[in-house]
Amino acid sequence: MYEIERKFLVDKTRLKLPRKFKSVEQGYLMRAESRSLRVRKIDGDYILTLKIGKGARRVEIERPLGKAEGVALISKVLDPLIVKKRYAVKCDGHVWDVDVFKGENKGLVLAEIELEDEDEAFTRPDWVTREVTGDRLFQNSTLASHPISMWREAFDEFCYPAASLVG
Numbered sequence: 001m002y003e004i005e006r007k008f009l010v011d012k013t014r015l016k017l018p019r020k021f022k023s024v025e026q027g028y029l030m031r032a033e034s035r036s037l038r039v040r041k042i043d044g045d046y047i048l049t050l051k052i053g054k055g056a057r058r059v060e061i062e063r064p065l066g067k068a069e070g071v072a073l074i075s076k077v078l079d080p081l082i083v084k085k086r087y088a089v090k091c092d093g094h095v096w097d098v099d100v101f102k103g104e105n106k107g108l109v110l111a112e113i114e115l116e117d118e119d120e121a122f123t124r125p126d127w128v129t130r131e132v133t134g135d136r137l138f139q140n141s142t143l144a145s146h147p148i149s150m151w152r153e154a155f156d157e158f159c160y161p162a163a164s165l166v167g
Contacts (some may be wrong), residue, residue, distance in 0.1 A: 001147065003060040004118055007138060008128045009159055010098060016099065017128035024099070027077025028141050031110040036141045038137075039065070039073040046050040046070025055134040057118055079144040080104065092123040104147030108155070130159070 026040040040047045046065035083102040101108040132138040148155040
C-alpha cells in the first residue's frame, strides 16, 4: 500500500541503456494537492493508480484494468498523455526504473528507485545526478500539465548548469 521511491535526474552520457524497454503512456484523471489518479498503458496493459502524499513515502494503490476500461479512461485524461520508454537497470542489488521521455517532455531522463525503508542504503550509480524526489516540477502529474517544453531554458539550466556557463 505504501511505496518508498526516490527520483533523480540522469546524465544520459554516462548511462548505457539496455535494449529491452517498456512503452508507457499515462494520463491523469484527477490531480489535487498531494493526490493523483492516473491511468497508464504499459505495452498494451492498463493500470489505474491512486497516489496520496508527498515526498519519498506515499500511499499507492494500483488496479489492473480491462482493455475496454483502460481505453475509455485514457480518453478522459485532463492533459495530453505523457509518453516515455521505461528501462530496468540493475545496480548493486536494486533495480532502477529509467524513464526516457518523448513528446513535450523530450530530453528529460529520470531514474527512480523503490526502497523497502526510507533509511535503506543504496549505491548511487555515476549516471545518477541531482535528486528531485518531492520536487513538483518533476512529478509526472505536473509534467502532464506543465511539460518541460514550456520551460525548456530553465530546465536546461537546472539540469546542466555548467553548460550554461559555456558561450
